[in-house]
Amino acid sequence: MDKSNKIIVGISIGDINGIGIEIILKTFEDKRMLEFCTPVLFGSNKLISYHKKVLKLNNSIHGITSIDKIVHGKVNLVNIWKEDVKIEIGKITEAGGNYALKSLQSAVSALKENKIDLLITAPINKENIQSEEFDFPGHTEYLEDNLEGESLMILMTDELRIGLITGHIPISQVAETISSELIKSKVEIMHTSLKEDFNINKPKIAVLGLNPHCGDKGVIGKEDDEIIRPTIKEIQETGKLVYGPYAADGFFGSKTHQKFDGVLAMYHDQGLAPFKALSFGNGVNFTAGLNKVRTSPDHGTGFDIAGKNKANPASFKEALFTSLHIYKNRIEYQNLIKGALKTK
Template identity: 55%
Template sequence: EIDVLVTAPINKDEMMKQGFKHAGHTGYFEEKFGKKGLMFLVTEKLKVAVSTHHIPVSEISKNISKQKIKEQVRVLNQSLIEDFCIQKPKIAILGLNPHAGDGGAIGKEEIEIIEPAIKELFNEEILAFGSFPADSFFQPEKYSSFDAVLAMYHDQGLAPFKTLAYEEGVNYTAGLPFIRTSPDHGVAYDIAGKNLADEQSFSEAIFTAIKIFKNRNEYQDLIENRLKPRVLAHDNGIDEDLPEENE
């Protein structure tokens, strides 16, 4: 009976102390619905997803794989089409290491994992590009050329996102079977009761969820009511519908 879900910030440390085993809402929803979610920070002009999020920095490299990146970019690509009405999305993928590895001089992940994944995605007709050095990517003339960015870890993507779009930023979980958004900030206990909190990100989370809901419904209507191709049967000269797998 509920169309969208907007979650408030939570104190992850305190919840885990009380027995909640997940480092946030996303892990709980993934387990509950058997789907992998993609952490996706969005505004009208800037959209940044992260390949790994709430894990220690020391574990980032071993949690990145070619298959994982491919699956995440497929989810990201489909979300941009269905949820944000972008017909042929262009997706930038950041490197893991400084200077995107500098040709292997500062790490091999780009050569061995990230760039092979990008090539295979491009062969699937997904417009994935990279890997780009993260330190110089978030200049307006660069990121504005793409519809979304996949960063390799939490701070690589969220630090520039929150600097550029903190007040209007929304955390959207792509890939789940329902629409879930939240503000892009934490609980802010330090300003509780001081009349200093800014509600804009929470408001944006509500309106973004509604917008995605409308976009997704419109997309489904278009898909369900699309015209199917027809061919002329060679044996009897009668128009027949193509089988679904040959459309």
């Protein structure tokens, strides 16, 4: 396969009854997108053709039987199944989850074998995708299990990057999960990612508190004073620019987040609620800490608007451009390190 100089972007199609295929097709309606990369979808011709017909889209898709047959300058589609699949747009079905998983598995396999350079995942439904092969709360945990490294979910725009100390776990388990070791680990992943993936030489990171008002000196909880604050002090002694804990409400309300390169929230909604309020529809979910680059749009399957040609591809486009930017930054960083080693 002539790889030329184009970055090969693997794309899993997500739930076959959701808006994943729509936002993918709309992203590549503009043929100029093919100047930046070579996209490779993992699915089936019949499925894509069905969605094109329903949505009245006229994309040209190049079907291939093997990833080794990629053609640059085209939107490639690897046919990974031939059977007819019952499509029920807008509905949560067993088939929707099964074939979302087939697409994801095939894409991740190609990623591990270096047949694609990076991965963008269209939205899945966390309920119907569950099976013996997918026993995970979401994409992030599945990818961590299949790739190398320890993951950190980062929701981001050009101006804001929020990482999560704890991910998809019940609120009732958050306080008992927070530990000094976990905080140090996630700070290290974010610090490394900001340097290697975003070309920030001296990253400045804010850490949010766990309890309202950071516990008010123990009145509303002791974790901030007994775990988080001492841990931040330890990290600061290593020379990293890490500050906190900050009470989340005042932190975002006063726009203090604008002074930092990255923010670490203690739990999912503490980080994602303000993030989506500030940037919904244009944000990107980036899985930092792994040996491969993966991004996704910051929204879900959109069953309520699926098949109605109402889905906005803006977040998927941002996920694409973000992944390309991060991929190039990683190569540049590795070349910089190699150059430094040669001069020693």
